[in-house]
Amino acid sequence: MALVANSPRRNTFKVIIIGDSNVGKTTLTYRYCEGAFTDKPEATIGVDFRRKIVEIDGEPITLELWDTAGQERFRMSMATHYYRKTDAILLVYDVTNRLSFTSLVKWVEESQSYCMPDVPKILVGNKCDGVVTVATQEAQRFADIHNMRLFETSAKLDSEYDNIRSIFETLALKIKYQSRSSHYGLRLEASAPHCDNSSNSCC
Ligand SMILES: Nc1nc2c(ncn2[C@@H]2O[C@H](COP(=O)(O)OP(=O)(O)O)[C@@H](O)[C@H]2O)c(=O)[nH]1
Numbered sequence: 001m002a003l004v005a006n007s008p009r010r011n012t013f014k015v016i017i018i019g020d021s022n023v024g025k026t027t028l029t030y031r032y033c034e035g036a037f038t039d040k041p042e043a044t045i046g047v048d049f050r051r052k053i054v055e056i057d058g059e060p061i062t063l064e065l066w067d068t069a070g071q072e073r074f075r076m077s078m079a080t081h082y083y084r085k086t087d088a089i090l091l092v093y094d095v096t097n098r099l100s101f102t103s104l105v106k107w108v109e110e111s112q113s114y115c116m117p118d119v120p121k122i123l124v125g126n127k128c129d130g131v132v133t134v135a136t137q138e139a140q141r142f143a144d145i146h147n148m149r150l151f152e153t154s155a156k157l158d159s160e161y162d163n164i165r166s167i168f169e170t171l172a173l174k175i176k177y178q179s180r181s182s183h184y185g186l187r188l189e190a191s192a193p194h195c196d197n198s199s200n201s202c203c
Pocket residue numbers: 020021022023024025026027028038039040041042043044070126127128129130153154155156157
């Protein structure tokens with residue numbers, strides 16, 4: 001694929017992580033950035049912020065990960081701040097908690113009201129080391145309707161680290177090609193690499 005630059009490239013991107021309280025947003029972010037599980041993450045108040053550099057096609061991309069609080073009382077006044085200039089969204093639910101899955105409609109609506117419709121999104125079903133109450137097929141249907149790829153994982157399992165890494169790297173890849181093709185006036189001379197819609201599942 002060849003890209004022709006018309007303006008300087010950006011290589012730092014804002015990713016926000018949204019979803020109900022307790023689904024594991026902080027734990028997933030921690031697992032990705034620190035490579036470990038924390039079973040007592042401090043409750044997120046407002047927003048926590050981590051930075052991670054990934055290499056995409058031999059080029060460093062900095063992801064600024066905004067780990068947001070799920071609680072309504074914190075969110076109301078913070079939503080504009082959270083969503084401002086968002087480059088991508090990680091939408092997280094807990095596969096052992098149906099309510100967190102049904103809440104996704106609300107999260108999608110909120111993100112649509114603040115973000116560009118084409119902002120890259122990935123759906124993550126976390127805690128698949130537990131008793132699953134949200135079937136993969138059902139989650140996949142939701143992901144398909146909203147044009148997202150679905151990953152199922154567990155921030156608790158060490159064996160899932162590579163899967164979690166690929167969630168963030170898939171997002172980084174999507175952001176990179178999206179920003180080059182639309183926001184920064186770059187012209188695509190061939191189609192972007194194929195991203196299929198199949199889910200990655202750990203359990
Ligand atoms: N069993 C299990 N517990 C998890 C997993 N991810 C997070 N947790 C636990 O779920 C609770 C809430 O996690 P947290 O990251 O604070 O959720 P947040 O409110 O969405 O940020 C904590 O006790 C975590 O240790 C997971 O994959 N499996």
